[in-house]
Amino acid sequence: xxxxxxxxxxxxxxxxxxxxxxxxxxxxxxxxxxxxxxxxxxxxxxxxxxxxxxxxxxxxxxxxxxxxxxxxxxxxxxxxxxxxxxxxxxxxxxxxxxxxxxxxxxxxxxxxxxxxxxxxxxxxxxxxxxxxxxxxxxxxxxxxxxxxxxxxxxxxxxxxxxxxxxxxxxxxxxxxxxxxxxxxxxxxxxxxxxxxxxxxxxxxxxxxxxxxxxxxxxxxxxxxxxxxxxxxxxxxxxxxxxxxxxxxxxxxxxxxxxxxxxxxxxxxxxxxxxxxxxxxxxxxxxxxxxxxxxxxxxxxxxxxxxxxxxxxxxxxxxxxxxxxxxxxxxxxxxxxxxxxxxxxxxxxxxxxxxxxxxxxxxxxxxxxxxxxxxxxxxxxxxxxxxxxxxxxxxxxxxxxxxxxxxxxxxxxxxxxxxxxx
Amino acid sequence: xxxxxxxxxxxxxxxxxxxxxxxxxxxxxxxxxxxxxxxxxxxxxxxxxxxxxxxxxxxxxxxxxxxxxxxxxxxxxxxxxxxxxxxxxxxxxxxxxxxxxxxxxxxxxxxxxxxxxxxxxxxxxxxxxxxxxxxxxxxxxxxxxxx
Ligand code: SF4
Ligand code: SF4
Numbered sequence: 314x315x316x317x318x319x320x321x322x323x324x325x326x327x328x329x330x331x332x333x334x335x336x337x338x339x340x341x342x343x344x345x346x347x348x349x350x351x352x353x354x355x356x357x358x359x360x361x362x363x364x365x366x367x368x369x370x371x372x373x374x375x376x377x378x379x380x381x382x383x384x385x386x387x388x389x390x391x392x393x394x395x396x397x398x399x400x401x402x403x404x405x406x407x408x409x410x411x412x413x414x415x416x417x418x419x420x421x422x423x424x425x426x427x428x429x430x431x432x433x434x435x436x437x438x439x440x441x442x443x444x445x446x447x448x449x450x451x452x453x454x455x456x457x458x459x460x461x462x463x464x465x466x467x468x469x470x471x472x473x474x475x476x477x478x479x480x481x482x483x484x485x486x487x488x489x490x491x492x493x494x495x496x497x498x499x500x501x502x503x504x505x506x507x508x509x510x511x512x513x514x515x516x517x518x519x520x521x522x523x524x525x526x527x528x529x530x531x532x533x534x535x536x537x538x539x540x541x542x543x544x545x546x547x548x549x550x551x552x553x554x555x556x557x558x559x560x561x562x563x564x565x566x567x568x569x570x571x572x573x574x575x576x577x578x579x580x581x582x583x584x585x586x587x588x589x590x591x592x593x594x595x596x597x598x599x600x601x602x603x604x605x606x607x608x609x610x611x612x613x614x615x616x617x618x619x620x621x622x623x624x625x626x627x628x629x630x631x632x633x634x635x636x637x638x639x640x641x642x643x644x645x646x647x648x649x650x651x652x653x654x655x656x657x658x659x660x661x662x663x664x665x666x667x668x669x670x671x672x673x674x675x676x677x678x679x680x681x682x683x684x685x686x687x688x689x690x691x692x693x694x695x696x697x698x699x700x701x702x703x704x705x706x707x708x709x710x711x712x713x714x715x716x717x718x719x720x721x722x723x724x725x726x727x728x729x730x731x732x733x734x
Numbered sequence: 735x736x737x738x739x740x741x742x743x744x745x746x747x748x749x750x751x752x753x754x755x756x757x758x759x760x761x762x763x764x765x766x767x768x769x770x771x772x773x774x775x776x777x778x779x780x781x782x783x784x785x786x787x788x789x790x791x792x793x794x795x796x797x798x799x800x801x802x803x804x805x806x807x808x809x810x811x812x813x814x815x816x817x818x819x820x821x822x823x824x825x826x827x828x829x830x831x832x833x834x835x836x837x838x839x840x841x842x843x844x845x846x847x848x849x850x851x852x853x854x855x856x857x858x859x860x861x862x863x864x865x866x867x868x869x870x871x872x873x874x875x876x877x878x879x880x881x
Contacts, residue, residue, distance in 0.1 A: 467773035468773040468774055468776060468777035469777075596760065596763075599763070599777060599780055600756065600759060600760065600763065600780045600781060600784040601780070601781035601784055601785070601850065602756065602784060670773055672767070672770070672773060673767070674770070675767075675768060675769050675770025676768055676769065676770070677770075678770070680739075680769060680770065680771075680805065681739040681805065683768070683769040683770055684739045684740070684741050684769060684803070685739060687741065687765065687768055687769060688741070
């Protein structure tokens, strides 16, 4: 059963949208239609991949992340920066400087997510060793991939690793420790992910695997960038360069595609990035075409989170900065492995509840009716020109035929400019 | 049940065409998703039809895959013009394969094709004549999941 309520990470600004069809064309799940010259997103089909946001030439797609002004309601404010942040200020600005700058702009604590990434690398290995469940096991890090699997590949849901991603594990740990240390309630601690990813907001507002997320918001790198830059500039002259940030190259490497599997020893691991390639490989897994792969890391954005829609730095430069940091900080774990194993024993990393498949609604809830509609769709499709121009308001002739077959309100075949009203 | 609610499609499969091999089974999978067939059943059909399709690509000159959906079951029939299978019992053993080293290099021919089809099918029939070809019939029931 699809949920009645949907949360999403983007909104169409109707004042800015001119109905140019660009977003509709790039949407991988065909969730967008143009109705009365405005883009309309079908909430059920949207997986929050951010492709429309990237593509819109008019800035009409707005990401819904936490504003820095929203954080004041917490007594203790914690920033949890994704390692992506380290790639945004050129290759000479070190993680320590950035963590420091975050603190200066108003956070009480700053915790390096890269450390949690390292922990999870160890935990993934442990998981692979202990669970002999069918392969490949699929990463749960990217919330969009999780949603994509629930929607488009429901039969693969059981392959997703039943382990929370680094951001949640870090936040869970921080809430515990800080509330003990300061003797205040966990509710008074606000933990904010500093992120390149609007979809994190969805996984925070409506987590799939737990009652309530341990994070309290996600702040866009774009939003915080200028403030950080100003801080970094100010400190430029009197800051002593430190390279002994606690994380190693393994944790920092999670910012780019392949980072997650770099930290684990299993040879038969594969990393894929970008929404279309992810769909392709998952489709192959579904057909049983992919054999002998242990672990599959999929990230929706090109090159991984570093290609997230809310970044500022050029993606290719950013990647080169991260690679440089990986070399600099080395591939030796700085996390105590036995500590991670202890936590693992206590199920500290595990999902609280399983992910449920949520397939797209079929053409009709009644099977016989669905078959009738499918046939109708095919008949209609035969009459359409197959040019996929999008002028009818659907992304391609097939989607238009489908909308017609479903009996969409006020829609007639005359909407096709080649057939005429 | 009337003709309107029975769905059948036919796909041609070309032997040796590893590039397009898998397209028919992919198309079938998408149809099942659009109709709202249970995810687990869809996956079983996807796997069985993919293996059957790739068997034609690997061993036969050409073949035809027929897909029929009615209210109770999904039937997939594959008829190929190929070398045929001399010893079906042997071919059904997991790990048995006549694939060439090149095919194995590409990840095919692990000898799991027919056993995999059987594992995912509710009914599986195979008839083969050496020198003429092989006919497969794969039936997967819609209601009782793994009969
Ligand atoms: S890309 Fe989409 S949201 Fe942006 S203006 Fe065009 S139709 Fe509107
Ligand atoms: S790849 Fe990273 S940034 Fe992109 S959607 Fe997934 S988690 Fe977010």
